[in-house]
Amino acid sequence: MIKLLTVIGARPQIIKAAALSRAVELVYSAAITEKIVHTGQHYDDNMSKVFFAEMNIPKPDYNLKVGSGSHGKQTAAMIKGLEEVIMKESPDAIVVYGDTNSTLAAAIAGSKLHVPIMHVEAGLRSFNKSMPEEINRIICDHVSTLLFTPTEAGYFNLISEGFKEGNDGPYTVDNPKIHHCGDVMYDNIRHFLEQATGSCQLFEEFDIRKGEYLLATIHRDNNTDDPKRLTSIFTGLNRISQEMDVQIVLPLHPRTSKLIKKNLDPEIYKQIKANEKIIMMPAVSYLDMLALEESSVMIVTDSGGVQKEAYLLKKPCITLRAQTEWVELVDNGNAVLTDSDENRIVEAYTTLLNKTNYSYPDIFGDGKAAIFICKEIVSTLSADKQ
Ligand code: UD1
Ligand code: UDP
Numbered sequence: 001m002i003k004l005l006t007v008i009g010a011r012p013q014i015i016k017a018a019a020l021s022r023a024v025e026l027v028y029s030a031a032i033t034e035k036i037v038h039t040g041q042h043y044d045d046n047m048s049k050v051f052f053a054e055m056n057i058p059k060p061d062y063n064l065k066v067g068s069g070s071h072g073k074q075t076a077a078m079i080k081g082l083e084e085v086i087m088k089e090s091p092d093a094i095v096v097y098g099d100t101n102s103t104l105a106a107a108i109a110g111s112k113l114h115v116p117i118m119h120v121e122a123g124l125r126s127f128n129k130s131m132p133e134e135i136n137r138i139i140c141d142h143v144s145t146l147l148f149t150p151t152e153a154g155y156f157n158l159i160s161e162g163f164k165e166g167n168d169g170p171y172t173v174d175n176p177k178i179h180h181c182g183d184v185m186y187d188n189i190r191h192f193l194e195q196a197t198g199s200c201q202l203f204e205e206f207d208i209r210k211g212e213y214l215l216a217t218i219h220r221d222n223n224t225d226d227p228k229r230l231t232s233i234f235t236g237l238n239r240i241s242q243e244m245d246v247q248i249v250l251p252l253h254p255r256t257s258k259l260i261k262k263n264l265d266p267e268i269y270k271q272i273k274a275n276e277k278i279i280m281m282p283a284v285s286y287l288d289m290l291a292l293e294e295s296s297v298m299i300v301t302d303s304g305g306v307q308k309e310a311y312l313l314k315k316p317c318i319t320l321r322a323q324t325e326w327v328e329l330v331d332n333g334n335a336v337l338t339d340s341d342e343n344r345i346v347e348a349y350t351t352l353l354n355k356t357n358y359s360y361p362d363i364f365g366d367g368k369a370a371i372f373i374c375k376e377i378v379s380t381l382s383a384d385k386q
Contacts, residue, residue: 002381004034005091007082008060009041009102012305014048015286016097016120018055019184022191023370031378034058037085039078039102040065044254050285055192071101071132078105086113092381093118093145098304099137111143111173118377120184122147123154124325132221145173146380148373150183151363153327171380181372182365185305189312190367193290200291206249206279214246214349215296217303219253223320227263229340233320234260234268236345237300241277244349248277249292251284298352300345307335314360316352318345328363
């Protein structure tokens with residue numbers, strides 16, 4: 001039996017981990033036993049607890065309860081807590097997701113204790129090291145033993161950083177194995193979409209007109225923490241809603257809820273609050289989010305996960321960033337990068353709305369990434385044990 005320690009902490013990781021836990025439970029329960037550590041990076045019920053309940057994720061065996069803090073303070077507390085858990089549990093491998101401080105902490109704590117790191121969502125690069133996530137993902141990739149890329153671009157990024165293709169085992173941190181396997185978030189969409197669209201009450205609750213609204217999420221630190229950028233984004237959204245008479249639905253990340261009060265230009269804040277077409281609400285559950293995405297006409301976001309979900313649900317996407325790790329979406333014309341520029345946001349809305357020749361090649365695999373990941377973990381670790 002292989003013992004995996006899964007480390008999660010932030011909302012998107014809890015969501016991604018659901019796919020692997022489901023594959024373990026349904027297909028690999030005889031080969032894999034999973035222990036789950038929640039670092040406590042996200043802790044509000046609507047940023048954490050809600051996903052465990054609705055996505056049927058096993059309750060974490062540990063919660064380190066690190067909470068919020070500066071990068072150093074938060075990451076250090078996670079490393080300390082994770083080191084203790086890893087020493088106690090002696091797992092065969094540690095599974096980490098994406099690029100948050102929880103990912104980084106697990107990669108550092110685990111690799112220094114010589115436990116192989118399995119990185120799901122490896123290889124992505126924005127080529128912008130002012131993003132904390134870019135630092136986290138580069139470090140994590142370079143101490144990992146198995147690396148699972150969600151896109152071909154991710155796979156080729158790893159090759160250009162010196163990772164080898166087609167190398168033979170045994171696989172170790174010094175001889176890592178890279179796999180392109182598609183995205184576990186696609187697995188989740190396939191599994192949950194029907195249930196999500198059947199259960200969402202938000203349309204009645206907020207009087208949202210299905211099929212006509214723009215869905216927006218904003219949480220990236222460089223957008224929320226900079227008053228100029230945040231004001232420019234909200235001015236763009238306000239203009240779209242007024243000039244084009246369209247509702248904008250905005251489930252707010254707690255970071256954004258706090259910072260719009262502090263960082264938005266007071267006049268824009270007043271206008272947004274008075275604009276009935278801008279519908280703000282606290283962050284919603286995964287099923288509600290899928291339902292909101294599915295019935296939207298377009299998505300505006302700086303989220304990594306939401307950019308992908310837009311594509312997988314065939315919605316055009318205005319990406320509130322200067323660059324993206326999901327380059328295929330821009331290259332294929334499904335998404336437009338506007339950074340935080342008010343005018344570019346408004347123009348992108350019109351451009352994407354009027355565009356007719358959308359196509360959706362299989363960028364994110366076949367929706368069976370979690371099964372592939374389990375299979376490779378089992379075959380690699382079983383070979384080690386022999
Ligand atoms: C983190 C990740 C980011 C990811 C995002 C997903 C890092 C460096 N960043 O950003 O890559 O895209 O999660 O959502 O790891 N807060 C609450 N309640 C919560 C959680 C957060 O109020 O349950 C507030 C706190 O004021 C906190 C702020 O949000 O200071 C930011 O939280 P934090 O986890 O540090 O970063 P995120 O912006 O969520
Ligand atoms: N999400 C959610 N509720 C919300 C906003 C987003 O469940 O109110 C989901 C979304 O569907 C996606 C994931 O959270 O699956 C993306 O996480 P987030 O935007 O927090 O982080 P990122 O992907 O940018 O790291």
